[in-house]
Amino acid sequence: MTGHSHLRAVGVRIDYDAVPRRVRHWVEQVLGAPVAEAVTQRGGMSPGCAARLRLADGRRAFVKAVGRELNADTVRLHRLEAAVLAALPVVSWRPRLLAGYDDGAWVALVLEDVEGHHPDWRDDGQVRAVLAQVEAQALELSPSPVGASVVPTLLEKLATWSAVLEGDLSGPKGALPSWFRSNRDLVERHLEALSVALHGTTLCQWDLRNDNILIRPDGSVVLIDWGISRLGPVWADIVVLAMEWAETPRFDEILSASPLLAGAGDAATGILLGIGGFLTVAGTWDAPPGLPTLPAFRAREGRRMLEGARRRLAA
Known part of the structure; x- marks a missing residue:
């Protein structure tokens, strides 16, 4: 089968350290441990932060966060995603929403960190x-x-x-x-x-x-x-x-x-x-x-x- 993995638009990502301190403090509160490492994921079609987190106790999580000053429409999309995932049953084929944050200016989601790779359409x-x-x-x-x-x-x-x-x-x-x-x-x-x-x-x-x-x-x-x-x-x-x-x-x-x-x-x-x-x-x-x-x-x-x-x- 011919593969058609088309190049995507790429948002200008910010690193986790550039997320407001109040949001990062909330992340550590809901996860119950300090963040030891944050690896930015550069792909995706939204601006803002998307990072894989390793906590001080060895656990992992994924965070995505955006503020109105970066892109107001992406704030709306993150808000919708949080509402939808919170209402859906927990199943193996969707990442589990661990917590959501919304102070009106910044929206953040803490999600299960999924180990995996994107599909190879040639397979x-x-x-x-x-x-x-x-x-x-x-x-x-x-x-x-x-x-x-x-x-x-x-x-x-x-x-x-x-x-x-x-x-x-x-x-x-x-x-x-x-x-x-x-x-x-x-x-x-x-x-x-x-x-x-x-x-x-x-x-x-x-x-x-x-x-x-x-x-x-x-x-x-x-x-x-x-x-x-x-x-x-x-x-x-x-x-x-x-x-x-x-x-x-x-x-x-x-x-x-x-x-x-x-x-x-x-x-x-x-x-x-x-x-x-x-x-x-x-x-x-x-x-x-x-x-x-x-x-x-x-x-x-x-x-x-x-x-x-x-x-x-x-x-």
């Missing part, structure tokens, strides 16, 4: 294991144990995509490719179909990609990062994971093999059009604080998604 066995775990989690979280008062819906995402696309299509020199513009009615029909297809009561992680998945030494799968989770249909996370291969026939093969997609119709093409179009336009926006590479990442991923949508429309 068919790892791909199958991840797909099986994503399907199992989708069924586990149907219906969602977290209510709509906490978690937004995918229909709200659709509204954002539609508004951004309409704004670009209405301008004389938009970012969207000519084939997208010349098939505007077809695109609108696919997005209109999503207004029905994206209804659902499943808690969708909606951010499943190579760097948000870990494989433990025993081969088991852990699905991490819940900051953009949404309520939607049971099949949504399979489509999100398959987008690792959006521009290739492997995308179609994954969807065809999953029983969760049996009643989804052609919603996947609409999602590629919506996300791909949104990312293409967003790739022209200024970089937000702490994410200097985000516009280039969005533009690159937008092209991939639209290539996949165009391929499916031509089939």
Whole structure:
């Protein structure tokens, strides 16, 4: 199987020592021991701190923390992740939330430190294991144990995509490719179909990609990062994971093999059009604080998604 571990946008991380003293004091209080070592994890698409901690007594934990001065939107995402993980059952395939901190300006999560590595998409066995775990989690979280008062819906995402696309299509020199513009009615029909297809009561992680998945030494799968989770249909996370291969026939093969997609119709093409179009336009926006590479990442991923949508429309 061809591997598609696409480069991600990288946030400007701060080291643990740069986190406010009050937050670090709280970490040591909830863990019950001083921090002896903090190793910053440089990957990820958020600014702020992400560090593996070794405590003075030998125990380990993982901390992620961000303040409004670094990126206000990331504060909101951390806050949502903390609320979601606090409400979910403790299982082996999600990192356990040990404690959460929120003083209005800074939000921090202390999580179980998971030993593992990101999946190698060239390894068919790892791909199958991840797909099986994503399907199992989708069924586990149907219906969602977290209510709509906490978690937004995918229909709200659709509204954002539609508004951004309409704004670009209405301008004389938009970012969207000519084939997208010349098939505007077809695109609108696919997005209109999503207004029905994206209804659902499943808690969708909606951010499943190579760097948000870990494989433990025993081969088991852990699905991490819940900051953009949404309520939607049971099949949504399979489509999100398959987008690792959006521009290739492997995308179609994954969807065809999953029983969760049996009643989804052609919603996947609409999602590629919506996300791909949104990312293409967003790739022209200024970089937000702490994410200097985000516009280039969005533009690159937008092209991939639209290539996949165009391929499916031509089939």
